[in-house]
Amino acid sequence: MPQHTAIIGGGLAGSEAARQLADRNERVTIFEMKPHRFSPAHTNPDLGELVCSNSFRSDDPLSAVGLLKEEMRSLDSLILEAADRTRIPAGKALAVDRERFAGIVSERLQEQRNVTIVRKEILGLDDPALTPFERVVFAAGPLAGESLTRSLQQQTGEDGLSFYDAIAPIVSADSIDQERVFWASRYDPESSDYLNCPLNKEEYERLRQALLHGKQARARDFESQTHFEGCLPVEVLAERGEMTLAFGPLKPVGLTDPRTGERPFAVVQLRAENKEKTMFNLVGFQTRLTHSAQKQIFRLIPGLENARFERLGSMHRNTFVHAPRVLTHDLELRKSPGVYLAGQITGVEGYVESAACGLWLGLYLAGKIQGLSLDLPPRDTALGGLLNHLQADTKNFQPMNVNFGLCPPLEVRAKKSRRKELYVHRARQAWQRWREEGRGNL
Numbered sequence: 001m002p003q004h005t006a007i008i009g010g011g012l013a014g015s016e017a018a019r020q021l022a023d024r025n026e027r028v029t030i031f032e033m034k035p036h037r038f039s040p041a042h043t044n045p046d047l048g049e050l051v052c053s054n055s056f057r058s059d060d061p062l063s064a065v066g067l068l069k070e071e072m073r074s075l076d077s078l079i080l081e082a083a084d085r086t087r088i089p090a091g092k093a094l095a096v097d098r099e100r101f102a103g104i105v106s107e108r109l110q111e112q113r114n115v116t117i118v119r120k121e122i123l124g125l126d127d128p129a130l131t132p133f134e135r136v137v138f139a140a141g142p143l144a145g146e147s148l149t150r151s152l153q154q155q156t157g158e159d160g161l162s163f164y165d166a167i168a169p170i171v172s173a174d175s176i177d178q179e180r181v182f183w184a185s186r187y188d189p190e191s192s193d194y195l196n197c198p199l200n201k202e203e204y205e206r207l208r209q210a211l212l213h214g215k216q217a218r219a220r221d222f223e224s225q226t227h228f229e230g231c232l233p234v235e236v237l238a239e240r241g242e243m244t245l246a247f248g249p250l251k252p253v254g255l256t257d258p259r260t261g262e263r264p265f266a267v268v269q270l271r272a273e274n275k276e277k278t279m280f281n282l283v284g285f286q287t288r289l290t291h292s293a294q295k296q297i298f299r300l301i302p303g304l305e306n307a308r309f310e311r312l313g314s315m316h317r318n319t320f321v322h323a324p325r326v327l328t329h330d331l332e333l334r335k336s337p338g339v340y341l342a343g344q345i346t347g348v349e350g351y352v353e354s355a356a357c358g359l360w361l362g363l364y365l366a367g368k369i370q371g372l373s374l375d376l377p378p379r380d381t382a383l384g385g386l387l388n389h390l391q392a393d394t395k396n397f398q399p400m401n402v403n404f405g406l407c408p409p410l411e412v413r414a415k416k417s418r419r420k421e422l423y424v425h426r427a428r429q430a431w432q433r434w435r436e437e438g439r440g441n442l
């Protein structure tokens, strides 16, 4: 008798997980609270709803998100099948007709004989509706119902779950002008924990003025405009006074520029995102500025004139767990065996990444039920790099889009223009090996 899996949430991750399990003859029940209840961002009763943009970003295989799509297509992704069938012209981006897209995701799951769709809000991990199931996949997304979220928090502890996302931009290390920045921690010139971008008074004032006049993203109605004092957007600090930034996140105290032997007027600190130091975040630069304003304004910072942004800053409601602490490598809750997490709630960021996470979990669980143990894809691949982020050894865990900085650094030196090609070439070889050796096959 096939075992039975419950999936909470028929969004991008839940739909992908269901398809992978059902295709391998495993029975799945999806609990979806729409149309009885809608989160503040959802409006369409169909499964697989895109809550904001209608774009899955670049489809160029030389971009990390394009490569991730290539890997997902090779594993029969439902989300990409629906996206490809409802594609609308948008240059290199994969944009879709969102109504038709969600319609196809729903239809394909309704047709699957192993899938049952129940329209019901799950109120907690102890909801009696979950009792008959062998395992539960929690794929209720960043705006999961409040009662269910409280129940998850009982498993993760207060500090294992975040409700608010205040994220600072991340730049790739190889796009930072090393001639203009210096390594040092406050009071420790020998330390290489931080890269420091020194600003003189004019550069500081130019940056502040740009922050004051930068275009801000419109907040969704449900997003609170009030901010936590400890985590204010950089443009709000700029508004508070001429020197607020210079006494706050840009304070130069304890830092001496080795080129001048002096303390700069202000310093933007960049903190490494990973052990290999391939990516750095701009400390204290959480922001509500639009993406285009961020790119323009943050490139005014000395050393970041040609910065490549791996992630841009944002502030919005976003429920996600501290994955490295509360999840096992198999995305199972450490404190609640049999409950697995998928999608944005795990700490991946974005439509494609959420779907990819659900796809992997569905594939992995189908293998586990059938007595086969699948290895994670190698970290050289886009999917492997992304899933590895959920095990990152970091105190300040933050959601992350897929990017090449999540993969190990290249073994060879190469010009910037060739680096993407090399990442992709290495990833494709690793992916093929992984598939051929049967470690990703069922």
Ligand SMILES: Cc1cc2nc3c(=O)[nH]c(=O)nc-3n(C[C@H](O)[C@H](O)[C@H](O)COP(=O)(O)OP(=O)(O)OC[C@H]3O[C@@H](n4cnc5c(N)ncnc54)[C@H](O)[C@@H]3O)c2cc1C
Binding pocket: 008, 009, 010, 011, 012, 013, 014, 031, 032, 033, 034, 038, 039, 041, 042, 048, 049, 050, 051, 052, 053, 054, 120, 121, 122, 123, 139, 140, 141, 142, 143, 144, 145, 148, 220, 317, 318, 342, 343, 344, 345, 349, 350, 351, 352, 354, 355
């Ligand atoms: C406002 C907002 C805008 C975003 N915009 C973008 C964007 O433009 N581009 C991008 O790439 N990413 C965006 N994201 C990030 C993210 O990629 C999406 O949220 C994505 O939909 C996450 O996929 P998911 O499957 O994890 O969750 P979702 O797609 O949200 O699916 C979760 C599903 O679970 C259901 N559900 C929730 N609670 C329960 C419950 N208790 N019982 C039963 N069902 C339940 C919901 O109704 C929903 O259908 C945005 C996020 C937010 C919050």
